[in-house]
Amino acid sequence: MSSSDKITLYNAVICPYAQRAHITLREVDADFDIVDIDLLNKPEWYKEVNPELKVPTLTTEGQNLAESLIIIEYLNDRFPEKNLMPKKPLLRANVRFAIEWFGSKVNPHLYKCMLKFNDADAADAIEDYKKNTNAALASFNDLLMKQSEKGPYFLGEDFSLADIAIAPFLLRIFSFNDLFLDGYRFEAIESHPRLAQFIEGISSRPSIKDTYCGNEKYADILARKYNVKKN
Numbered sequence: 729m730s731s732s733d734k735i736t737l738y739n740a741v742i743c744p745y746a747q748r749a750h751i752t753l754r755e756v757d758a759d760f761d762i763v764d765i766d767l768l769n770k771p772e773w774y775k776e777v778n779p780e781l782k783v784p785t786l787t788t789e790g791q792n793l794a795e796s797l798i799i800i801e802y803l804n805d806r807f808p809e810k811n812l813m814p815k816k817p818l819l820r821a822n823v824r825f826a827i828e829w830f831g832s833k834v835n836p837h838l839y840k841c842m843l844k845f846n847d848a849d850a851a852d853a854i855e856d857y858k859k860n861t862n863a864a865l866a867s868f869n870d871l872l873m874k875q876s877e878k879g880p881y882f883l884g885e886d887f888s889l890a891d892i893a894i895a896p897f898l899l900r901i902f903s904f905n906d907l908f909l910d911g912y913r914f915e916a917i918e919s920h921p922r923l924a925q926f927i928e929g930i931s932s933r934p935s936i937k938d939t940y941c942g943n944e945k946y947a948d949i950l951a952r953k954y955n956v957k958k959n
């Protein structure tokens with residue numbers, strides 16, 4: 729990569745999708761700049777970068793690239809020597825399946841709960857969140873076991889785009905539990921060592937840990953953007 733070809737990430741630390749791009753840039757050792765976009769007060773010029781006004785966007789090779797999964801696949805294609813995707817077609821399909829599975833089966837429960845957090849029926853929404861996330865995480869353990877009985881990562885020893893795409897959402901789920909549910913812990917994690925090892929593996933990976941905004945910033949933006957506050 730030549731120096732004139734520096735990559736720019738338009739980021740927002742609160743955003744799990746943007747964190748996917750940030751983690752991947754770190755993992756491939758790319759030379760990149762970060763521009764933080766305040767999602768509550770987006771600059772006028774940002775519509776030229778991303779007409780949908782979303783983060784992440786990656787400016788690279790003279791083009792603006794949107795959509796986190798496209799961005800992380802692009803970075804893997806651009807830096808293939810970092811091996812963030814397996815070579816075997818079926819394993820590649822499994823990585824993509826895990827990303828899609830987690831996105832549709834686990835992630836929605838937190839967002840549903842957050843939207844109802846200040847409503848009169850919040851207690852029901854919290855119970856649903858706990859029950860549904862526990863069940864989904866237990867099923868995710870089955871997927872992990874099917875892929876590899878040993879961790880720590882989705883593929884086993886090899887870190888991949890599956891870990892990158894899933895981790896930002898898990899970290900935010902744990903922050904939500906810490907901040908709003910008195911540190912509630914899912915039974916699914918207590919009772920499934922493979923899942924617990926996966927969580928330990930991704931949470932301690934420097935590219936993931938260092939790019940996470942942390943509980944305090946997460947609480948601040950949830951309060952300002954979604955009015956989610958502890959009573």
Ligand SMILES: N[C@@H](CCC(=O)N[C@@H](CS)C(=O)NCC(=O)O)C(=O)O
Binds near residue numbers: 742
């Ligand atoms: N499908 C997109 C989703 C990106 C997305 O929804 N980003 C949110 C922040 S987490 C955003 O920029 N929303 C616009 C806003 O908050 O105004 C991706 O994977 O990159």
